[in-house]
Amino acid sequence: MDVYLKKAVLHLIDREAGDPVFSQVELDLTAEFIREYLTKKISKLSSAQTKTGTLVEDSEISRMLPMAQEQFVAFSEQFVNHWYQFYKNSEDAPNSDVFVILYEEEAETQVAFIKVNYKEAYTHFTELDDQGLENKLILNRAILAGKTQKPDEGITIKLSDLSYELIEKKYTFSGDKRLYFSQEVIESVPLPSLDENMNVIKKVAKKLSDKFETPTYDVLANVQEAVFETIEESGYIDTEEIAEKAFKDNVSAKLAFQAEVVEKGFVEQKQMVKEVKEISEKKFSKQKLKLSNGIELIVPVEVYRNPDLIEFVNNPDGTLSVMIKNIEAIQNKL
Structure with a gap:
């Protein structure tokens, strides 16, 4: 898969803090580790669990897509905010980071929305005080999964024909588990995986x-x-x-x-x-x-x-x- 990254931005979803923390600046795609991470995540969206379909032209997401190339950061914030209005109502949907990416693959311009949930991991922290240098063990609760792991949820959309590939998860809403992403966020019925x-x-x-x-x-x-x-x-x-x-x-x-x-x-x-x-x-x-x-x-x-x-x-x-x-x-x- 030959992917050419054009633009990308990272937004933070900390539900305890309230609304998403929106970045106003794009990610630096000259950094090789960022390009590699995003490219791998895009490739992992195509799997045996991936569903396919086509957005209806008058859906909320479809109406946003024309902004993607000329007003990318504003588009990304609008997309994530629309998604979050449904996501925040879940009782068990976790905190995460969300990447919105504009890229080309096989001469087709596409948009990707990729959600990566946080996980806990231990690391060290060095602190200097009156007693001297102290190395501490700390627990970090906002670690992202590695580049080779599949995103927890995500969608890629071709701008030319509104076709998409989707990975979605069931979360609990008012006591019931349901697939909110297809039903509410993109207002579409995908084909089976x-x-x-x-x-x-x-x-x-x-x-x-x-x-x-x-x-x-x-x-x-x-x-x-x-x-x-x-x-x-x-x-x-x-x-x-x-x-x-x-x-x-x-x-x-x-x-x-x-x-x-x-x-x-x-x-x-x-x-x-x-x-x-x-x-x-x-x-x-x-x-x-x-x-x-x-x-x-x-x-x-x-x-x-x-x-x-x-x-x-x-x-x-x-x-x-x-x-x-x-x-x-x-x-x-x-």
Whole structure:
């Protein structure tokens, strides 16, 4: 991901102090550590938990966006203040820092809102008094997560077409947990995340394995492999292709799968998060099996379907044997 940072500002959210502490000066983007931190945080907004969608043109946020390039600091304050009017009403939403960033990616100008919650950490403090130099251990309650950690919440918005990628969390409002960011801040209904769609697919696959008396591990393995292959080929989850690959000649299973995933909430998306192939490679390129005797196996997809390397044998007594073949060497990863 090639990101060119144009402008950025940091605002502080200390709920005990009242309203946000708004910075009137942009962050210094000539500092390499600042550029690296912000770039990493932007990249982490594209994940398996990320939802996608498009803002409606007459929403509050959409009306602010034209200010972003010419009046960036004023825009950032207006954006954060709008968000905070909802956030402050939560009983358990924590203190945090908020970054608002103007950047370019693939020649598209975008805005990012990134919230990083505080965490506690210990550090030292040196003090000189009448008795001499004293090194103290102190607790700092406003430490930010490292650059490689995913933001707690955030959104990126393309200025050209108002499309967005969103990570949101549920917080408690009047005793009820809810997703306030999409419902109230951006006034939008996003499409399900990759994880949400996969949860639907796995539940339906498990149900069908019972219905058609097929081992659950085998059905789930077929489905996972099919998901990985369709994302690699097309960049999105194609349930028709998954049904063909996973259930092969079982026409009833294929039709039942396609109907039930839609009924349970699966939404097909031709445009998924921009890093979907990289995410798929990490999540679905290996089969993870846990056997009843406690053995756990991690098997690459290309190995799983090769009977010369691994074979699953049904024994006459109803048990199952796993044969791992043609091993040239074994390493202990202690």
